Amino acid sequence: MKIMVVMGTRPEAIKLAPVIFALRRQSGFRVSICATAQHRDMLDLMLRTFSLKPHIDLNLMRPGQTPNEVLQRVIQGMDKVLEKTQPDLVLVQGDTTTVLGAALAAYHRRIAIGHVEAGLRTFDKWNPFPEEQNRVAVDHLSDLLFAPTQTARRRLLQEHIPFKNIFVTGNTAVDALVWAAKRPHRFEAPALRRLAAHKRLAVLTLHRRESFGAPMKRIFETLRNAAQERPELQWVYPVHPNPHVRAMAHQLLRHPNFTLVPPLGYLDFVHLMKKCEFIVTDSGGIQEEAPSLGKPVIVVRKATERGESLGRWSQLAGLPNGLKKAVLALADGKWRRPSRSNPFGDGRAAQKIVRIIRQWGKNV
Incomplete structure (x- = not known):
């Protein structure tokens, strides 16, 4: 069976790497990797981390592209690739513009689509934007839908997607995290090595489009306050490469308790999460990963598609009062670790996905 795995961003590489490894361990699969390079530098960093080399690289990243321009380039590039390679299955993950473009190109070529991390919803088309509508469309185009949780499966069924096409597997983010957390690691940057020796750390990440501008300014000001x-707590912020974000961060987080660092490699970041007490983020992936490390998360978004952990491992924090209250509560130790394990998986999602693909291949 010929399988083409398509990826364009850092999270896609992280979450598809376990699936690629699991496919390669099995006979009967011919796996090729196609990189769109929607986020060139961040994707390349992850490919090196997992020792993955794309067979095809569309190299689509251009400065200042709009989502429509990215989508157009992905569809056109993938159409030529699919015409030449004729895979039996195109495997995509998540909700980026790469995912939507690759799925549309495969659908127009009548090639089957497998969607890893299917069924996530906020039911607000603007949060996150454009990811919410991307994943809705991709789910309805897909032939194999790998839902991370029973909640995601129920959402898909409510949208009248056939029961036989939906499989609950857990999230492959947990598979990747388990692999990374077990690896012996020494931080590359001296600044991180010094921070790791600090007794109390908190981590901040912000990268979503809807956080940019005024919301980000309020977040920075609230965290500085x-x-x-709580001067005993040291903050680490791997700053998003967007120049406007960098400028605002260096202006508003100029404080002795904040250390701003460039974007981190995956292993550095996983081991930083292991060391910290809690995380403030707008990331979806961190909401999935942190429970496996026993870390609580404050989500600075209006809504989350990962409600399975709300109230136990994570909380939505309004701005500015809700965020400050949540931060001070965690800094003061007012959080009890849940007895339940990570609701997003046990580290074996990729194995389940491969078994499902093999069985599907026998029936088509």
Whole structure:
């Protein structure tokens, strides 16, 4: 069976790497990797981390592209690739513009689509934008839908997607995390090695489009105020490469309790999460990963598609009062670790996905 795995961003590489490894361990699969390079530098960093080399690289990244321009380039590039390679299955993950473009190109060529991380919803088409509508469309184009949880499966059934096409597997983010957390690691940057020796750390990440501008300014100001009230806590912020984000971060987080670092490699970041006490983020992947490390998460978004952990491992924090209150509560130790394990998986999602693909291949 010929399988083409398509990826364009850092999270896609992280979450598809376990599936690629699991497919390669089995006979009967011819796996090729196609990189769109929607996010060139961040994708390349992850490919090196997992020792993955794309067979095809569309190299689509251009400065200042709009989502429509990215989508157009992905569809056109993937159409030529699919015409030449004729895979039996195109495997995509998540909800980026790469995912939507690759799925549309495969659908127009009548090639089967497998969607890893299917069924996530906020039911707000603007949050996250454009990811919410991307994943809805991709789910309805897909032939194999790998839902991370029973909640995701129920959402797909409510949208009248056939029961026989939906499989609950857990999230492959947990597979990747388990692999990374077990690896012996020494931080590359001296600044991180010094921080790792600090007794109390908190981590901040912000990267979503809807966080940029005024919301990000409020987040930075709120966290700076919280840091002044809890000076014993040291904050680490791997700053998003967007120049406007960098400028605002260096202006508003100029404080002795904040250390701003460039974007981190995956292993560095996983081991930083292991060391910290809690995380403030707008990331979906961190909401999935943190429970496996026993870390609580404050989500600075209006809504989350990962509600399975809300109230136990994570909380939505409004701005600014809700965020500051949540940060101070965690800094003061007012959180009890849940007895339940990570709701997003046990580290064996990729194995389940491969078994499902093999069985599907026998029936088509």
